[in-house]
Amino acid sequence: MTSVALVTCNMAASLDEDMPLLVEAFESLGVRVATPAWDDPAVDWSAFDAALLRSTWDYMDRLEAFMAWIDACAARTRLFNPPALVRRNLDKHYLQGLEAAGVPIVPTHFAEPGDDPMGCLGPFIDRLEGVEFVVKPAIGAGSRDAARFHVEDRAAALAHLAGLLQAGRSALLQPYLTRVDVAGETAMVHIDGVFSHAIRKGPLLTRGGAGVAGLFAPETISVREPAADELALAGAACRHLAALEPLYLRVDLIRGDDGSPVVLELEMTEPSLFFPYGPGSAARLASALLRRIGA
Ligand SMILES: Nc1ncnc2c1ncn2[C@@H]1O[C@H](COP(=O)(O)OP(=O)(O)O)[C@@H](O)[C@H]1O
Ligand SMILES: [Mg+2]
Numbered sequence: 001m002t003s004v005a006l007v008t009c010n011m012a013a014s015l016d017e018d019m020p021l022l023v024e025a026f027e028s029l030g031v032r033v034a035t036p037a038w039d040d041p042a043v044d045w046s047a048f049d050a051a052l053l054r055s056t057w058d059y060m061d062r063l064e065a066f067m068a069w070i071d072a073c074a075a076r077t078r079l080f081n082p083p084a085l086v087r088r089n090l091d092k093h094y095l096q097g098l099e100a101a102g103v104p105i106v107p108t109h110f111a112e113p114g115d116d117p118m119g120c121l122g123p124f125i126d127r128l129e130g131v132e133f134v135v136k137p138a139i140g141a142g143s144r145d146a147a148r149f150h151v152e153d154r155a156a157a158l159a160h161l162a163g164l165l166q167a168g169r170s171a172l173l174q175p176y177l178t179r180v181d182v183a184g185e186t187a188m189v190h191i192d193g194v195f196s197h198a199i200r201k202g203p204l205l206t207r208g209g210a211g212v213a214g215l216f217a218p219e220t221i222s223v224r225e226p227a228a229d230e231l232a233l234a235g236a237a238c239r240h241l242a243a244l245e246p247l248y249l250r251v252d253l254i255r256g257d258d259g260s261p262v263v264l265e266l267e268m269t270e271p272s273l274f275f276p277y278g279p280g281s282a283a284r285l286a287s288a289l290l291r292r293i294g295a
Helices: 019-028 059-076 083-089 094-100 117-127 151-166 228-244 281-292
Strands: 003-007 032-034 050-053 078-080 109-111 132-137 147-150 171-175 185-191 194-201 221-223 248-255 261-267
Touching (some): 003 019, 019 032, 019 281, 050 281, 083 228, 094 228, 109 117, 109 151, 117 151, 117 171, 151 171, 185 228, 185 281, 194 228, 228 248
Parallel strands (some): 003 032, 003 050, 050 078
Antiparallel strands (some): 132 171
C-alpha cells in the first residue's frame, strides 16, 4: 500500500484547513497517510513513498534546522516540493529573477545587511509616488515583521529597517499598493503547472503595522474568479519555473496603481492551498503526487 506523509508541525496541526480534505483525498485513492511534524525525531521518513510539505509553519525561527531537515528528508523519500524549489522560494530575492524574465512584480528595492538604512530609505522615499510604503524581510512568511508606513513616519520605518538589517536580514522596500485595500490580493493555486483555483485575500497590513503575534496574521478569504490578466500573469510566473517542475505553486498577485496585476510573491514551500475554496482541488493534488511517484 502506498503511504504518504503530509508534513505539518505541532503548532499548526489544528490550524491547517487543507489537511482534512487532503487526508480524505489520499485515503479515497487507497493511500495510507500520516501527518507527522517535520521536527519529530521519531519519524522514519524512509518508511514513506513520499512526503508532502503542508503546514510546517513554525520553521521561520529555526531556518537552519528546517533546511537541514529538508535535505535529510529528501535523501530518504520523495519530497514535494523538492529541495531546489524550497531553497529558491525561501528568500524573496527570487523576485529579481522573475522581473529579469519580464514578469511584472511589485516595484521592489532591496536593502542588504551592511547597507546604511537611511541611505536606502531616503532615496526610496524621494522616488515614491504615493504616501505609503512597506518594509518587510526577504526571508519571512505569514506577514511577520512586514510593516506599512506613511512617508511622515520616516523615523518608525527607519527603526524597523535598521532592526532588520542589524539582525543580518535583507529587507524589501515597496510602495504600498493601495488597490489591495478594496480589491484584496489574488492567490492562484497551480497543480502540476495547471491552474486549479483562486481565492481573494483581504488586505493584511494595518497602518503603522503592529506586527503579528502568532504564526501568521488572521486572513479574510473568499472564492475568486480570476480575471484574464491575472491568469495571464500567473501563467507567465509558472512558465518561469516550469523547468523545476513544481508539484504545487501558488502565485499571489495584487494590482498596481495603474490597475495591472503584479506578482507579490510565489509560494512553493508550505503554502495554504485553500482546498475548501476549490472543489476537487485536494483530489487533483493527491492524484498529481501519485503520478509523480508512479504509484
Ligand atoms: N507592497 C505591498 N502593498 C500592499 N500590501 C502589501 C505589500 N506587501 C505586502 N503587503 C501585504 O502584506 C501581506 C504579507 O506580505 P507578503 O509579501 O505576502 O509576505 P509573506 O506572506 O511572505 O509574509 C500581503 O498579503 C499583503 O496584504
Ligand atoms: Mg503572502
